[in-house]
Amino acid sequence: MSQHTPIGLDNSTANVTALTHSGNFHVDETLGYVILHYALAPDGDLIHRVLGDAAPDRLTFIRTRSPETIKTADIVFDVGGVFDPTHGRYDHHMRDKPLRADGTPYSAAGLLWEDYGKAAIRNILAAPADDTVIASIWKTIDKSLILPVDQDDNGVAKMGKLSLADIVSACSPPWDTAELYGPEEARLREGRGFANAAAAVASHLVNMIDRARASLKAADRVMAAYEQAEDKRILVMDTGMPTEKMIFEHDLPVVYVVSPAGPDQWNVKAIPPTRGEFGQRVSLPAAWGGLERQALATVSGVQDAVFAHPARFICGAQSREGAVRMARLALEIDSEMKRSNAQ
Structure with a gap:
């Protein structure tokens, strides 16, 4: 620096x-x-x-x-x-x-x-x-x-997830609280710490239940979208939601998931070889990595292309059609590269 x-x-x-x-x-x-x-x-x-x-x-x-x-x-x-x-x-x-x-x-x-x-x-x-x-x-x-x-x-x-026990423990006052502030203040801080921990646990539980509900809803939509897919390697979702759980549990051959990332952007996300890990079943083209807007549009041929991450696991376009086109092009480029390497 x-x-x-x-x-x-x-x-x-x-x-x-x-x-x-x-x-x-x-x-x-x-x-x-x-x-x-x-x-x-x-x-x-x-x-x-x-x-x-x-x-x-x-x-x-x-x-x-x-x-x-x-x-x-x-x-x-x-x-x-x-x-x-x-x-x-x-x-x-x-x-x-x-x-x-x-x-x-x-x-x-x-x-x-x-x-x-x-x-x-x-x-x-x-x-x-x-x-x-x-x-x-x-x-x-x-x-x-x-x-x-x-x-x-x-x-x-990938970061490991903090356990709820760790979060609760972190709410407790440090060991020297009484030494620094006196026993009465230590008692008050212990009470506030418990209240904070209770709030965190309650929020966590409510969120977990709600996420479980949403996961069930997502499972139905993912399978419906997969059944409708023209190319089973490209899963197009009309709403952003978790997809990897169903892809891996049902051993779906999905390579890219296309979904909206906002009112004016659709993303293409590469599926990893193993659930929860980094890496891609098929990486986005090397020539796209790190490029944005006009530079990416020129290289990819997709006029409304927005970005391609340097790590080549996600890219995006302004429209659904543009994002689907990027996913198809990425598969075509990967196939051509494999054919060239095999010769």
């Missing part, structure tokens, strides 16, 4: 507008927002700022894909196609993406952690800490949390 003073840390009162993409969200941009919250405006309302109904503070947070709005934001992460920390740009989806010293690609969270992590730690800690302690904490979190997020978001290694 280059040496510079990150935007917002040079002036503790200046207003800052941070922006990431709208639509489907993942752990890296969600964590990225949390890092910026604690680094720049820890006293603000983390939840209601996202909802847009919080009392104004120095950090404004926007989720959009509008190129015009992206240009005006002070900090842009996980979108925009530019990595330039000196100007507040923290995307990582380019062909020449930023890498860690060991070669691991950064995610947006990893890039923001480099610049804002220590400031976030200082604001989170209840008591002041010297630079050595901050650096040690930063390194520990980088290894245990940020690096796995980087690996997961870039298709290097």
Whole structure:
């Protein structure tokens, strides 16, 4: 990382507008927002700022894909196609993406952690800490949390899921709470910790039941779409929903799933060889990887092509027809390549 003073840390009162993409969200941009919250405006309302109904503070947070709005934001992460920390740009989806010293690609969270992590730690800690302690904490979190997020978001290694027991345990006050704050405060914090844990467990249970309901509904729709498919290798879904469970449980020969990703975009997602793992039964064409819009349209011949991920597991077009065309072209290119290699 280059040496510079990150935007917002040079002036503790200046207003800052941070922006990431709208639509489907993942752990890296969600964590990225949390890092910026604690680094720049820890006293603000983390939840209601996202909802847009919080009392104004120095950090404004926007989720959009509008190129015009992206240009005006002070900090842009996980979108925009530019990595330039000196100007507040923290995307990582380019062909020449930023890498860690060991070669691991950064995610947006990893890039923001480099610049804002220590400031976030200082604001989170209840008591002041010297630079050595901050650096040690930063390194520990980088290894245990940020690096796995980087690996997961870039298709290097999948994160393990936190157990509910771990989440509940994390709600408990640290062992030295009584030592730091006294027995009465420790008792109060233990009560608040239990309340927080109960809320987390209740939310988890409700969500799990609702997801189970939705999974049953998705199963019927996936099988209906498969029965109607002209090419059984391409599954076209009119609504985004989980599909891998049915594909692997029924040993369906699906290679690509085409589904809407918003009002003006349809994605083509490659199915992995084994459920839940990275990799693809058939990767998207190498020539497409990392390209966007006109560059991708020129190479692919699909005029409304939007993007193709550098890892070649997902691409998209503005229309259903364009996305289906990309899936068909990818299969044709793969077949031609295999024939050439066999000769």
